[in-house]
Amino acid sequence: MLTATEITRDLVLVGGGHAHALVLRMLAMDPVPGARLTLVSPASHTPYSGMLPGLVAGHYRFEDTHIDLARLCQWAGVRFLRDTVTALDPARRELHNAQRPPLGYDLLSLDIGSQPTLDVVPGAREYAVPVKPVAEFWQRWQAGLGTHGGQRIAIVGGGAGGLELALAMAHALAGSGASLVLYCGGELLPGYHRSARAAARDAIGRLGVTLEEGARVAEVRAGEL
Ligand SMILES: Cc1cc2nc3c(=O)[nH]c(=O)nc-3n(C[C@H](O)[C@H](O)[C@H](O)COP(=O)(O)OP(=O)(O)OC[C@H]3O[C@@H](n4cnc5c(N)ncnc54)[C@H](O)[C@@H]3O)c2cc1C
Structure with a gap:
């Protein structure tokens, strides 16, 4: 030094x-x-x-x-x-x-990173959990998000990060009775090769995640999108 x-x-x-x-x-x-x-x-x-x-x-x-x-x-x-x-x-x-x-x-x-602009989607700040900052997301996940059986979990964003998280949550919650839906504003994995998209759709299907493409979320309310 x-x-x-x-x-x-x-x-x-x-x-x-x-x-x-x-x-x-x-x-x-x-x-x-x-x-x-x-x-x-x-x-x-x-x-x-x-x-x-x-x-x-x-x-x-x-x-x-x-x-x-x-x-x-x-x-x-x-x-x-x-x-x-x-x-x-x-x-x-x-x-x-x-x-x-x-x-x-x-x-x-x-370099303080980026965070989603939650206020552009009404209700997102109150009812959604942003994945960034990552540290806060991890605390929320540990604090019980997704750990109770029978929960309905919506993941919004069909890019690589959203897809990976949906697959990870489905793996973690397998057998718990939780249901997961991945919402994509356009198609899944925009900008990726169609073979990557097809492989991702297969993986999502195998893990029982429902895929909603062309579904841009306009508002978040307690318990519904
Ligand atoms: C689920 C997921 C998976 C991803 N996977 C990949 C991947 O595989 N490959 C890839 O390249 N990218 C991936 N990314 C993207 C990657 O996380 C970002 O590109 C990267 O974190 C940006 O780095 P950064 O240093 O700019 O910001 P960050 O890593 O977000 O760091 C910002 C830091 O600033 C700190 N900070 C914030 N405000 C203040 C303040 N006021 N004072 C002091 N400190 C502050 C925060 O605590 C944080 O430590 C992924 C993102 C997500 C969400």
């Missing part, structure tokens, strides 16, 4: 998702001379979303699918601050945080 006397610039990374986890690894292998690195992230473990369906299905454990950011930072010689950035003051080059006093920076990298 750099000593205080050698530090000439403060590089602050906000968000401990996929992008910054890789940046940290690359910077550890090829350090920027004189830069002190700080990572700000609300959680000390960040999920690898590509493995989330496998976690839901029960193929993996939490520790298989999450990156320990505190450990990664320790290895990379990076300061780790567990916090949420609430505001940015570019004139003062300061970040405001939920827990800590303002944090100064010379260079800033913001």
